[in-house]
Amino acid sequence: MTSERMARMALSCVTEPANPLVARAIAEFGAVDVWEGLLAQDGLMSKRARELKLKEVVSECGSLGIRFVIPGDDEWPAQVEQLGCCEPVHKLCGAPIGLWLRGGGDLAKLCARSVSIVGARAATAYGERAAGELACDLSDAGYAIISGGAFGIDAAAHRGCLAGRTPTIAVLAGGVNRAYPEAHASLFTRIAKDGVLVSELPPSEHPTKVRFLGRNRLIAALAIGTVIVEGAVRSGAKNSITWATSLGRITMAVPGPVTSAMSYSPHQLIRNAEAVLVTNSLEVLELVCPGAPDVPRPAVQRRATDDLSENELRVYEFIPGRGSRSAEELAMRAGLNIPVCLSVLHSLCDKELVMLNPADQWQLKPASHVAMADHLENAGLRLL
């Protein structure tokens, strides 16, 4: 009598991930019946099933520190089951049969507050910087960063998150004991310390293109929202955004120079309203965590003229940069009657912006030239 866990583990060992038929069968009949049915049948998959040495897999997992989680486990991220009822992408779909995990983090807890960051492998320095800063700030804000462990944006996102307060999650297209790319072996070790390495594939399996496409759907499904940082015309990262859209997740994109081919995909996604433009972690939080405080506008420099009334501003602007004018002339140019203009001039005087000279003409107060220059500069003017 096979247990649900053993049946799912076995099925995970002999089937390819994101196989809609297998997923639907398990949803309908349960993993145990599907597994026992498979053993009883002919055909290649059944042959593989009968040849499977599950005990060896279990003991290998024990020695490698790999655990296998299934629906119902505390660590199971229930949101991935939405993959069972969303639109297929590239004919792939279905909830994972189970997940192979390695690392000290709790997958379900970390994913509950998480953002996926995806992008080009051949990223630019700008893209890696943007991804790293975004990941680090979100990590400090208590959000785990999920990515694919690849070169470029993925690595920058993982490293940025490792620099912050919250662990990071790498979703792999091969076994979680297999470093792909090999150059990231030490990065994966650091991720596994407090975070998690996740895969639908049993230990030692290697990635294939189809497995990458299936993996992308998990990156989108595990997180609250997905951000694409860079992607050329032909971008695998866009595939994760497609999955996120299909799952009704929040989709975001970081813009870049229009002269950069690597920003093509983000720009097109924003242009077609398939993703929301985001420039920093606060804008991401605003979307993934509706309760979050509003994004503060960058501080704007106050100007001496900011607090002037409309009439004060009008009169002030007709006072020449050099020389002086009579109250009557100023009144006429500003379109005010003389009493009003005089009271305005006196309040400008109190604010030390203008002064009455011995010739009974109004002119800028020497110190005020700076304020005026500053003010006119803001208005697009220079002292004439």
Place this chain on the structure above:
Amino acid sequence: MTSERMARMALSCVTEPANPLVARAIAEFGAVDVWEGLLAQDGLMSKRARELKLKEVVSECGSLGIRFVIPGDDEWPAQVEQLGCCEPVHKLCGAPIGLWLRGGGDLAKLCARSVSIVGARAATAYGERAAGELACDLSDAGYAIISGGAFGIDAAAHRGCLAGRTPTIAVLAGGVNRAYPEAHASLFTRIAKDGVLVSELPPSEHPTKVRFLGRNRLIAALAIGTVIVEGAVRSGAKNSITWATSLGRITMAVPGPVTSAMSYSPHQLIRNAEAVLVTNSLEVLELVCPGAPDVPRPAVQRRATDDLSENELRVYEFIPGRGSRSAEELAMRAGLNIPVCLSVLHSLCDKELVMLNPADQWQLKPASHVAMADHLENAGLRLL
């Protein structure tokens, strides 16, 4: 008996632009009655009216080569009259009383196919390059570029347009005989050759902040759409976008590095769906000229594996980068039955991607290693 033209010219000389009261009075009673009424009244504006020496203005215009156009003239851009019935911005509104023009271009004809480009004076090299290229490409596509003649983005847009096939239009906040900024005197001369310098203000008047705000509404009103290239938090360029929105014109924004403070305004406008992201002239044309051909996607490099069927791709991916595998093993891994797998292998053989070696095992065809590397690279893999 004053003519409509003389009345409008006179009113333009003694009133500030974008004054809603004056505009409404002219719309209701006609310029002649408003002018004669003004002469009969008391108050400062009437005083200025009575002191106006219109003959001198007319002769000055003659000697400076400045013309004054009003509704009904061939060169009058009728679309600016929509300013008479749109939402006020900063309490300013109203159609212009008339327009003072200098230059060899026909304002109405040029504006019929035109795009406004606005942005920061303190622009970055990136912003000036983006504005210049956009302007030049649109000019070559037959569109006149409208801008404000200021430093930074404005100047880059005018210069880009001058480098193209179509003249450019500068809308000024002072008299069209007065170069503001002075450093742009020669630029304005080049613009005036085949293009037009436009202002609501009579000759020799100097700009004020209010006049700049009024001028911005003309930049938005004259063109089919307005593009903002760069703008900091506190950006005058955003004011033109506000006018364009209020007029129901097409609003567009060019993104930039998220690390650049100068891209703050474009990013916020895109993020809040107040402007559409555009990265080049074709995307602008797609919006301002619905008949235009679709934007071509950048050419994508073809790969040897692009034309493989799903089964061919599946089998191909299970052939190791080094070494070889039997047909049966490949069939099992690919989840195909052996006859199907063999036919797939033979078609891959015909496509010179794989070969059968003397040991009756299937391996990559030497030349195919390149295609495989290329293919796997695209799939995010490297040869294992």
